[in-house]
Amino acid sequence: MNSIKSFSDLINHLNERESRKRIVVVWAADDHTTQACARALDCGFADFIFVGCKQYVESQLHGHADGAHVKFVDAESPVDAAVKAVAMVRNDEADALMKGLINTDDLLHAVLNKQTGILPSGKVLTHITIADIPQYDRLLLFSDPAVIPYPTQEQRIEQIKYMATICSALGITQPKISLIHCTEKTNTKIFPFTADYAAIKEMAGEGKFGNVIVDGPLDLKTSCDLESMKGKNINSPIAGKADALIFPDIEAGNVFYKTITLFCGAQTAGLLQGTKAPVVLSSRADTPESKFYSLAIASI
């Protein structure tokens, strides 16, 4: 498999694949969600189970689906739909879960329920975004713009493991993961997380994350631009070609996400990781394209 360097590569890869993933969708009462599902059906990489909103979904998918690839389960409310969809993932009846028109807190409540949810005990829940930025020559993964405010060392380690897994699924043989900070200097007094970075680098050197390159602290430009790295007289194996970025906190990750989508024309896909199966947790403001690419990443 060649490495996937753009969303267009990703869709081509999925188009050529014979198998389909089973996606369960919670309360698909909005057209951005149904448009994304229609496109995935046209591409043929996913089957869908819609929980709730049967009549609306059928009208929206008219011409895109036949009975073999779409099923319906009744639900009385978005919350009821969430509980039923989560149970299907838990019982191996679905390979991924997608949020429709339901309050995020309500969906997470079902996902995180200790008895009936799908976050295994001890697993770290985090959000990973995959971005296709026109001005960058490869996909760029980053974490965490949405879930963990100030990651602990344990949480950062899990983020790196999830990154390595997704990069591997994208055919990236030796992913380059950059630990982001505003400078390249470790300063454990003002920025304690830079000490964590040093420990993570050591673990990576010992092969704890498999065949990945981890370096940091590096700033965003040094991570993604070879000329900027050279201009600072820095020598990093990332070499301006980061595949993935670990941000120090949610504020930095969120600003990056919103800047590339607002000002750079970037397309993004987003997934919750840590759960038994990937959860597509797009926000209301996301475009149908973003939801479609999230489905594609969840189906890889």
Add this chain to the structure above:
Amino acid sequence: MNSIKSFSDLINHLNERESRKRIVVVWAADDHTTQACARALDCGFADFIFVGCKQYVESQLHGHADGAHVKFVDAESPVDAAVKAVAMVRNDEADALMKGLINTDDLLHAVLNKQTGILPSGKVLTHITIADIPQYDRLLLFSDPAVIPYPTQEQRIEQIKYMATICSALGITQPKISLIHCTEKTNTKIFPFTADYAAIKEMAGEGKFGNVIVDGPLDLKTSCDLESMKGKNINSPIAGKADALIFPDIEAGNVFYKTITLFCGAQTAGLLQGTKAPVVLSSRADTPESKFYSLAIASI
């Protein structure tokens, strides 16, 4: 005066102005610095005093300057040049200071010296960037990508005052200042600075910052894009047209700075504020254009 909405507007405004500002330059031993100064001389909005490197500067400025607009002061080293340049600002012999090829720490050492420096007692030193982003219809100021790691409430208040001053100099009659956070929800437990934001909004409402609009917490998209604001059912007087952003910490500010310059084709100017006169503290990696626009903002 019409409000200045781009660097091109800014240069036109300075071209039409009769008066010139006096800029003292510390150890201009690199061509990015001299190119920026040459362009400012061609535009005619500044006179220069170069401290150190006379021979190099004269060769670089050949054809751009005559004796009436350029002076030289001898210096033995970058550090000596910094001390002399700071003294000139202190003695009202210069209106702004520009960093050449000198280590930032060495320059700041001279600037911050309690006896001979130029940071008045009790003043807050912070960094403000002014960005011209092709995809945005106005200049966007933000703070702090470079100096204060995690601003205190007092420091944030000073940042807003500096923002208001620069916006006023740019002819923006009622600047819109947005307090950035990853969501619009105040959460004093996990994000204590959102409580500070509430207090700052109250001060703004009482007119403590003059004729400015301050709102937050708002995320980056809600601050800079009306459609994103509407999509979230939020009603803010910023209305997707922020003139200035206060970032929660240096990591978020630094990521924004580096993302817009690397991926969005943005031009930027940067200034230290709080000192007796503006200090242009560009980094080695900055382009001659960036240094030129910084000179222009310092000369306004």
